[in-house]
Amino acid sequence: MLKDRKLRVVGAMSGTSLDGVDAAEIVTDGHRIFSFGDSAFLPYDAAQRAVLRGALGKWPEDDVAEVSELIETVHAQVLSRFTEAELIGFHGQTLAHAPQGRGTHQAGDGAVLAEVLGTPVVWDFRSADVQMGGEGAPLAPFYHFALAQRMGATAPLAILNLGGVGNVTWIDPSLPHPHSDGALLAFDTGPANAPINDLMQARRGADCDTDGALAAAGRVDQGAIDGFLQHPYFFRMPPKSLDRDAFTGLVEAVAELPDADAVATLTMACAASVAQGLQACPAPPERILVTGGGRKNPTLMAMLAQVCTVPVAPIEEAGFDGDMLEAQAFAFLAARVANGLPTSAPGTTGVGAPVGGGTLSRPSG
Numbered sequence: 001m002l003k004d005r006k007l008r009v010v011g012a013m014s015g016t017s018l019d020g021v022d023a024a025e026i027v028t029d030g031h032r033i034f035s036f037g038d039s040a041f042l043p044y045d046a047a048q049r050a051v052l053r054g055a056l057g058k059w060p061e062d063d064v065a066e067v068s069e070l071i072e073t074v075h076a077q078v079l080s081r082f083t084e085a086e087l088i089g090f091h092g093q094t095l096a097h098a099p100q101g102r103g104t105h106q107a108g109d110g111a112v113l114a115e116v117l118g119t120p121v122v123w124d125f126r127s128a129d130v131q132m133g134g135e136g137a138p139l140a141p142f143y144h145f146a147l148a149q150r151m152g153a154t155a156p157l158a159i160l161n162l163g164g165v166g167n168v169t170w171i172d173p174s175l176p177h178p179h180s181d182g183a184l185l186a187f188d189t190g191p192a193n194a195p196i197n198d199l200m201q202a203r204r205g206a207d208c209d210t211d212g213a214l215a216a217a218g219r220v221d222q223g224a225i226d227g228f229l230q231h232p233y234f235f236r237m238p239p240k241s242l243d244r245d246a247f248t249g250l251v252e253a254v255a256e257l258p259d260a261d262a263v264a265t266l267t268m269a270c271a272a273s274v275a276q277g278l279q280a281c282p283a284p285p286e287r288i289l290v291t292g293g294g295r296k297n298p299t300l301m302a303m304l305a306q307v308c309t310v311p312v313a314p315i316e317e318a319g320f321d322g323d324m325l326e327a328q329a330f331a332f333l334a335a336r337v338a339n340g341l342p343t344s345a346p347g348t349t350g351v352g353a354p355v356g357g358g359t360l361s362r363p364s365g
């Protein structure tokens with residue numbers, strides 16, 4: 001009875017690159033996307049970003065009150081613009097992720113947001129999957145499946161998100177449901193913008209390597225890449241997921257390199273890990289559609305085209321907005337939760353059976 005309710009939902013994502021909050025509205029029943037609505041981006045200022053950076057690695061039992069309040073305040077600010085939304089999908093800010101260890105931690109309390117905004121909020125999307133033995137990430141794959149259906153895809157394709165961390169979804173659009181056996185295979189590919197941003201911050205006081213300009217002027221240290229690809233993560237079968245700062249060895253390997261060479265090497269490390277990940281896909285995708293901020297880095301896109309054996313293009317080629325895809329994904333997932341549908345499956349997080357994650361908090365009164 002619940003399963004087909006069509007809702008106007010706004011999703012909000014504060015990603016691992018720590019650049020700000022993306023928010024985007026869609027109309028969906030959690031199966032199909034009926035239409036795309038408004039979107040907004042609210043960047044963190046330098047002081048807010050410093051608070052977030054300082055909180056990375058923290059768990060709920062650590063002192064996270066300041067960062068939670070920051071997340072709730074900034075989200076309330078951006079989400080209050082979406083006055084028509086019937087439901088909110090609130091991801092929060094991942095501070096720590098160890099699905100086989102302590103769990104997964106997204107800062108920010110959705111119940112507080114529901115009260116402040118007077119709208120029901122779905123949040124804590126990852127915990128149930130982790131509790132059921134899954135990786136708790138990536139969660140965008142069911143939305144990627146809906147996008148593939150919307151574009152009328154018939155052959156396998158891949159959607160690659162290059163945020164702070166990279167993640168890919170291989171999709172067989174001929175299967176009926178995202179939780180059909182074999183419809184999806186998803187996993188985190190490796191580091192993407194996070195180590196680049198961190199190095200640019202530490203060495204140049206900049207937020208990122210804008211347009212890949214510094215990387216374009218550098219030389220890739222192939223020894224560092226070869227060493228990086230020996231990391232045990234690349235020998236694990238997908239589905240699998242990463243914490244933001246899992247690759248300390250890569251950061252150490254570029255520590256003594258000149259700035260341009262260090263950034264070029266980090267940029268190639270992202271591309272090389274994607275190429276490595278593609279080998280685990282059931283069949284070569286027809287093309288790789290790239291979403292997330294990394295698609296705006298021409299040096300990274302050129303390196304991807306160089307090391308991948310299939311065509312690589314920004315997701316705009318298929319008519320979608322690569323800046324807002326993750327926010328839309330959490331709107332879509334919120335609608336699935338509200339409609340009692342699963343949000344992850346064995347092929348997306350390694351969970352034993354399809355599971356519905358997410359807590360629905362309604363405003364009182």
Ligand SMILES: Nc1ncnc2c1ncn2[C@@H]1O[C@H](COP(=O)(O)OP(=O)(O)OP(=O)(O)O)[C@@H](O)[C@H]1O
Nearest residue numbers: 015016017163164165193208210211292293296297
């Ligand atoms: N013009 C550009 N040149 C180079 N890099 C860029 C450019 N625009 C965006 N980026 C990179 O993309 C990042 C933002 O990407 P995105 O918004 O996809 O990340 P996120 O949502 O935080 O990540 P995640 O997918 O890990 O949750 C920026 O921090 C920056 O590193």
Ligand SMILES: CC(=O)N[C@H]1[C@@H]2OC[C@@H](O2)[C@@H](O)[C@@H]1O[C@H](C)C(=O)O
Nearest residue numbers: 016094097137138139140165167326
């Ligand atoms: C634990 C966590 O927040 N993971 C993020 C992160 O950022 C990219 C990659 O690592 C992906 O696994 C995930 O985000 C996307 C939105 C996802 O769940 O699909």
